[in-house]
Amino acid sequence: MAMKGTLIVVGTGLQLGQTTISAKNYIQNAEKLIYLVADPITESWLKELNSTAESLYGCYGEGKNRIDSYNEMVDKILMYVRNGYEVCLALYGHPGVFVNPSHRAIEIARKEGYKAEMLPGVSTEDCLFADLGVDPASVGCLSYEATDLLLRRRLIDPRCSVIVWQIGVVGNLKFNKGKSKTKEIGVNLLKDYLLQYYPSEHLVMIYEAAQFSVLEPTKISCKIEDITLNKISSISTLYIPPYETSSMDSSMFYDLKIEIN
């Protein structure tokens, strides 16, 4: 039998209006709402929907390692679950994409016998597909976090679309309020890495989803060689269209019994 106390993790999307109906229902009806969002409008909305709303933002600290902040967040979330509350955790974007505390809290809660679930939300990548008109199914799509791409020397296939997340905080593992920005060296190392796969004049897009309904998304088109720090913010994402086309394996048509008319 599941223990009393539940955890439902939902996403609020990138701007107010991108929360699913199901997520909104959980937000409204939770006995305890915990949240971490990126704009004050969504924060006000959450507080209107549920008077128990409590921010996790206090877990961050200037110059503090993010992993320590995430551990504090998980402890706080689980404290309410263990005390028997129906908890809803509402997070900016998709609650399972580039989020550490949501996955960890669910994993621990389940191990301890509590019911814990995640609902899908709207991520930056979803907005990018819509705003840039990219279909990940057409040529395939690779998606990497910028620091991870460099540290682990992830392989890039220039025949696919490539999305590089968090190019604005390359190598920055600490929280710095209002100035979580990459250093120039991070941008240069990223460019050098990409130039192993692409010509310097290959056109890419520096993208930011709109954070408010009154804004348009930011799209800066430039050559890889022209990517500079002043074009990037802490929430920028890099979209790299394919440079080469993929040929098809004709023998696979035969093996798959695909007929070409």
Next chain:
Amino acid sequence: MSTLKDFLLKLGTDHNEFVKFKANKTKSMSDAGISEKEQSVILKGDPAEIKRTLGGGEGHDIVVIVL
């Protein structure tokens, strides 16, 4: 007189208000009582400046790295 925060909240939750804003931004903001200074911030379209204008203490500078 509406505050900028109330106005943006309304646009995010009321589709008719959002449609009115898209059709005529300046009129929509003037009708809502948004000051000229705040209107210029919205029309400029800089999210960081909008956040500064909204205030509210927290930096809302959330970046998550999973390594």
